[in-house]
Amino acid sequence: MPELHVGERHWSVSTGSNLLDALNQAGVAVPYSCRAGSCHACLVRCQGDVEDKQPDALSPAQRQDGWRLACQCQVTADLRVEAYDPTRDGLSAEVVGADWLNTTVLRLRLQPERGLRYRAGQHLVLWAGQVARPYSLASLPQEDPFLEFHLECRQPGAFSDAARQLRVGDRLRLGELRGGALQYDPAWQTQPLWLLASGTGMGPLWGVLREALRQNHQGAIRVIHLAHDASGHYLAEPLAALAAQHANLTVELWTAAEQAQALAQLRLVSRQTLALLCGHPANVEAFSKRLFLAGLPRNQLLADVFLPRG
Template sequence: MPELYVGERHWSVSTGSNLLDALNQAGVAVPYSCRAGSCHACLVHCRGEVEDQQPDALSPAQRESGWRLACQCRVVADLHVEAFDPSRDGVPAAVVGVEWLSTHVLRLRLQPERGLRYRAGQHLVLWAGPVARPYSLASLPEEDPFLEFHLDCRQPGAFSDAARQLRVGDRLRLGELRGGALQYDPDWQTRPLWLLASGTGLGPLWGVLREALRQDHQGAIRLIHLAHDASGHYLAEPLAALAERHPNLTVELWTAAQLTPALAQLRLVSRQTLALLCGHPASVEAFSKRLFLAGLPRNQLLADVFLSRSISGC
């Protein structure tokens, strides 16, 4: 049976064991969220052979340096593992803004200790002490001097509970920056662009929308935000202000009660339409099904799904 080595500890595990499960079951605190290789919260450094079920989830440079996603690896031989340590591997960041945009949505703005190159719509893992969670960036690097995140604090959770207590001047750590599906491509400039979000899935699309407008997108842009009720449209005013300044942008604010009839009315105006979706899995699925039925080719739909559970190293 293979041996796992973590610091001064080592123990035997069954061949083919999932690395994340083997570590957590032995009390090694490795956070996780999606278990699909998307959130990158379970990043660990490995020396030894593993069976990686999603090798393309990390860059060649990361893999060459020994980083792996524990949720995607099976143990097949003796393995030395070092968990991501935010105090050592993370980038320090100061809280420069904390504001409630609605009853449940907290806008968090961070200033990293060193510059961070990113594109609108990418993801970062945020660490508050031993508690971590991946969030999408709502900021725009060319315009915003901070990193902005929209946190859904409707449900209790390890990270959202910690976030409620944050004040300006507090410090967090930034983990892995990753691509994400929701990024604006300048080659799209003349094509119709649909941005469909539910809840705080609007955050990354807020960044993508502003990037499209910054690059003078010429095609029609249609943004739809689905919220539980009218009070959930937490960016209604800034979206309306953008629509006033940009004639090619239309904004629609839907509530859950309006979803079924509103979806039934969705019609494509062009087979060249591109759709970017973000939010709760059920909402993304509902949007996707309707768009496919309306004739949108699958390769013209990009989606990120938000998972509601928090992750913790505890």
């Protein structure tokens, strides 16, 4: 049986054991969120060979440095593991804003101790103590002097529970910055651009929208935000303000009760349309199916899903 080594500890595990489970069951606290290789919260550094089910989930440089996603690895031989330490490997950031956009969405603004190069729509892993969770950036690097995140705190959870207690002046640690599927391409300048979001999926699209407007996008821009009810449209006012300033921007606010009828009436004006989708997997799937039925080519749809905690 292969042995795992963590610091001075070592123990035997069954061949083929999931690395994340083997570590957590032995009391080595490795955080995780999706268990699908998407969130990157379970980063560990490995010395030895493991069977990696998603070798392309990390960059070649990260893999060369020994980093792996524990949830995607099976133990096949003796392995030395070093857990990601946010106090050592993360970047410190100060809370400069923590306010509620409605009863469940917390707008968190952070000032990192040094500049962070990012694009609108990317993801960043946030650490509160030893609790980690990936969130999409809602800020725009060219305009905002802070990093902004829109946190859905409707349901209890280790990170959302901690986030509710955050106050200006508190400090968090920033983990890995990830690519994300959603970003604005200047080559899209003249094409119709649709941004469809559910819940806090509006966060990264808020950044992408402002980037498109900053680059003077010439095509029509259509924003659709789906929420459980009217109170869930937490960016209704700033979206309306942008629409009043830009003649090519239209905003539609849908509720769950209106979703089926609104989707059925969705029509493409041009087959050159580009669609960016973000939110809960079920809503992203519903948007996608309708757009494909309406004739949108698959290579003109980019989607990012917010996976529920696994």
